Amino acid sequence: MQVFDVFLLEAVLNGLLFGGVLALLALGLNLVFGVIDVVWICYAELMMIGMYTVYFLYTVYHVPLLLAFAAGILVVAVCGALLHVLVIRPVLSTEPINQLLVTGGVLFFLQAAATLAFGVQFRNLGLSLPSLELGEIFLPYSRIYAALTALVAMVVLYLFLKKTYLGTAIRAISQDRQIMPLMGVSPGRIYVITSAIGGALAGLGACLLVLQYDVHPAIGLTFGPITFLICVLGGLGNMVGGFVAAFIFAQFISVGGYLFHVEWGYVMAFVFFIVMMFVRPQGLLGGKG
Amino acid sequence: MRRDLAWVVAVAVLAAVPLAGVGKYPLHLLIMILLWSFIYTSWSLMGRFGLVSFGHGAFMGIGAYVVTMLWNHFGVTPWIGIPLGVALAVVVAILIGYPCFRFRITGHYFALVTLALTEVVRLVIVALRDQTGGSLGVTPKTALAGGEPYSLFALQFADKAVFFYIALVFWLAALWVWRRVDRSMARYAMLAISQEEDAAASVGVNVTRTKLVITVLSAAMTALGGALYGQYQLYVNPDTVSGIGISLQIVFAVIAGGMYVQLGPTVGAVFTLLLAEGLRVAVGHDVHGLDTFIYGFLLVIFIIYMPNGILGRILERRGRRDTAVPAAAPAR
């Protein structure tokens, strides 16, 4: 009888790697929420734009991969800023539910636009990266790179927020918006910049995910709900919480998916979320309740 | 008095429609409008009080699938299946609702919890693919194989006209429920709650129970709608009756039509269904996604410029007094 299930270990490790990317996605959403107090329901659809951008640049226009990545990140950053200026700003002072609804509208819009423009086919980068072999365990390099990049990005973001003037201003505005002008900071400008950063993080997530998953118009539905739930579980706005929650979720999905069937992994993760909501409504590390 | 007369006339006209030799397709459209209006109105019972649920797809899915599964696998008649589906939806609503309300989970958080719920239901349906047919969906076994015009036991009818009347009755029932809730003490309690929960609690409003009652009612009716939808379409699929797509569709239609007005959700149904139809006719064939594209765009426009919906805006202009008061925006 096998005492040690090596494939279980593989699932756990894969889960860790997956968690890295989820954590990155959660970071973008948390940043925007923590600073501007809005949840972008269409966040995953922004990511989808990034994925399509990379896909087309790389496969159709034969742009070198890293350049395509850079373009993807830039495009989604711009989309983030546009989203804020065109859609969020007009409803910022109304009932909070309007922000959820209006970004829900953008979700429909973007999904449909992608369907109209690109059709429903699944598209793949066509890159086949090998896997790291550790005995009987296979860890896809694409997943390893993604996790490492995500980690680096998170460290960069942390340093940015902690050490730069702009980063400090972004942290400050969520603590006291009204006196920002007294410091010479225009709140509107900070919001737009934060939105662009949120978009850039989604864009980076897109680059990492497009290595592993096919793009199609409904890809947002695969990653969107999970990202929200991770953020809420970690405490909306709490970046460390989101980070931790991402890894927990990833483990449920990975191990649950291994022990049972793929969907059950997700079901378990979601049920865990619901249960945690009742045990700790403000999220695991939430304070911003 | 005059308004009651108008109602009677309108209902009579509607009732006469199938008899007037209307074609099958227009009749189908009307049935869809009535069924969806029923569901949208059910959602708006919660939505108008600030309990915005992004998870009603869960209840609809439960209703549709419980009935179909019991019928297909165990031959249980929908007459029993429907109440069971509704009961399950009610149980789920309480399981989620009670802790949410008890722990004052509202706004963003509540919306996201309901979103999780609808996804859980969708995923469970897909995961149980051996029983449910997974993403491919499933068709209730027909009881009319021998050419019978109907089967009461199976609640299946070959003649659309019958469904039309069923849908009509349910739609009217939903409107009646809406009116009853509007006129009841619960309405004032919910308004108080939606504006200032603590104050409401301090004057003796049982916040948790009031919210729960509305939620259960809304969930039960939505499940019923899901079951009817399944029986009519004779096909259910996790993405058409559950999941975030359906949940958002419900929200959008009600917002478009007007969340705070009795006929608002109905207007929303008319609007969205006719939009889809109109596009299909104009373009000549089914352009996948064109209607959603326009929905999405319009939803954004609506929220920014017409947060009270089409009907709400019209009524505002006329200065009518029987619209409900929207939940107050909390100080930010």
Add this chain to the structure above:
Amino acid sequence: MLELKGVSAGYGAFQALFDVSLRVDAGEAVAVIGPNGAGKTTLLRVISKLVGTTAGEILMQGRRLNEVEPHRVIELGIAHVPENRRLFPRLTVEENLRMGAFVPAARAQFGERLESAYALFPRLKERRNQLAGTMSGGEQQMCAIARGLMSKPKLLLLDEPSAGLAPVIVQRIFEVVHRIRDEGYTVLIVEQNVQQVLKVVDRAYLLEVGRIKASGRAAELAASADIRRAYVGL
């Protein structure tokens, strides 16, 4: 340096200031005193453009402020230390000071400015990495004032620095104001603590229900009947 001419302002339908005129010359320390609700805080917010005017002019060194956007006021050399301190609670002391030096001109001299701030407020240096929200009221007030000074302003606006503080701390606060004065800063201070503030300023205005009721040299006002009338039992 600063001049208000016939300024009226308010919040929506509620008017808080009626035809207020005053001036602050370079190097002076001027106080605006008055009872609660007189509009003193509004006055400062009008100067730093957090609140708009419905009438009148605000001139800083001859330059009209009326059209200037709120976040550019600090570039003109006006630093506002708001009522209730308003530190960023979850930023450290040093990070709060950093925010005070956000404008490019101040950023370039951040190191220097930081050292002079710590020289003026040694207690802050000890607590430089402490979260601002965890400090005592008096320390927070010091930090808020220091933050205002980080941009080396031409004019420092102080809104009720003694509010909510124990008498011993209040004493220290006014000592600091005195020192700031001595270093050459021009100060406009709004206060309810009449006795203490009149000891550290040159001139003062009495603001009641949105109107200037009296003005003059600090010593005169301290002795005047108007003040005594307005402040029975303060």
